[in-house]
Amino acid sequence: MTDPNLSAISGRHRQIPAILLRRARELRQRQTPAEQSLWECLRASRLYGYKFRRQHNIDRFIADFYCHEAGLVVEVDGTIHDRQQEKDAARDAWMESVGLQVLRVTNQQVQEDLEGVLVVIAERLRTSSPGPFSSQEKGR
Template identity: 45%
Template sequence: MVVFKKRLTLRAQQLRRTATEAEQKLWTGLRQRQLGGFKFSRQMPIGPFICEFLCRETRLVIEVDGGQHDDQAAADASSTRYLVSKGSRVIRFWNHDVLGNTDGVLSVILEALTSAPPPTPPASGRGAETARPYMPQQ
């Protein structure tokens, strides 16, 4: 019997409808290419995780964490490792930073968008240990 993986699309749609105040405030500054002309999407599934904000062009993921994330440090670290392994950069902000200093948060994001190129994604399992040098036939 074939087992299908559940898609996270419905959960992402629900999260868009129930965004926190901090997410709404940050989205106001990110949407419609307002920040440096970069396009952002919100609540985007990547693998088993849903990223709050994603700039596909630069592979930059923005996460906004509330107080509950103090107890979820291991889960946050796991999601960050996964996203980085897929070629993304991850920046995390606390809710109170977004609410109290939105312009400063947007400045940090713009700096990240323009300062460094996106990382090269992994070679999808074709690392050095499995690569074979080319040897012509004789």
């Protein structure tokens, strides 16, 4: 995704308040077991060559996982999200308004069906951008 407005809020040269930087660092150090499992599959461009960032600042929010190239935010929700559905919906609506797509999965889904979660993420990557899928990988 090459939208210059999106790059201003989520790209390499964006301005991030110090408090959000500290919070993202804390979240990276205290990942849930589900986040750790998913990160092992997404890190180092392991999923079809797409680069993901974890606990990535996007404007005033921190995304669990973010792929800038595809404009995809992946959120891994624990039980706290049952109590903040309105807040999450407003956050998702804002992200979608700036051109991002948001995929929410639960801790339980990641823990019980990691392969299925990866399939859904891969489908979103394929439909959101031309991406680096090689002809060899497209058949998988």
